[in-house]
Amino acid sequence: MATLQRFHVGPRLSETAVHNGTVYLAGQVADDLSQDIRGQTAQVLAMVDRLLAEAGSDKSRLLMVQIFLSDITDIVAMNEVWDAWIPAGNTPPRATVQAAMAKQGYKIEIVVTAAVN
Numbered sequence: 001m002a003t004l005q006r007f008h009v010g011p012r013l014s015e016t017a018v019h020n021g022t023v024y025l026a027g028q029v030a031d032d033l034s035q036d037i038r039g040q041t042a043q044v045l046a047m048v049d050r051l052l053a054e055a056g057s058d059k060s061r062l063l064m065v066q067i068f069l070s071d072i073t074d075i076v077a078m079n080e081v082w083d084a085w086i087p088a089g090n091t092p093p094r095a096t097v098q099a100a101m102a103k104q105g106y107k108i109e110i111v112v113t114a115a116v117n
Helices: 037-054 072-085
Strands: 004-009 014-019 022-025 062-069 094-098 108-115
Touching: 004 037, 014 037, 022 037, 037 072, 037 108, 062 072, 072 094
Parallel strands: 062 094
Antiparallel strands: 004 014, 014 022, 022 108, 062 108
């Protein structure tokens, strides 16, 4: 039977789960809501990097990414940060949609699934 690991377990959710060689991240949002979309995107991607590393993976192993924007017109600026972050030749399947956010000030939320290294 495959083991299941959870990281940063809280009363409502875990930030990360690892099962059968796959890493699942909860939706990641920015800490500093005073930042524009570029700043919030950079913060979220840095969180993704840290959580993936903790689980034995990295951004070159992404299997699927879902991006939620509070304003879809921010996609161009968000993509500038994304394009600088994602390793060439390792772009994952991705969906980007506009969505109502859980908290006022969130501009982006990113959900990631990746393979363990």
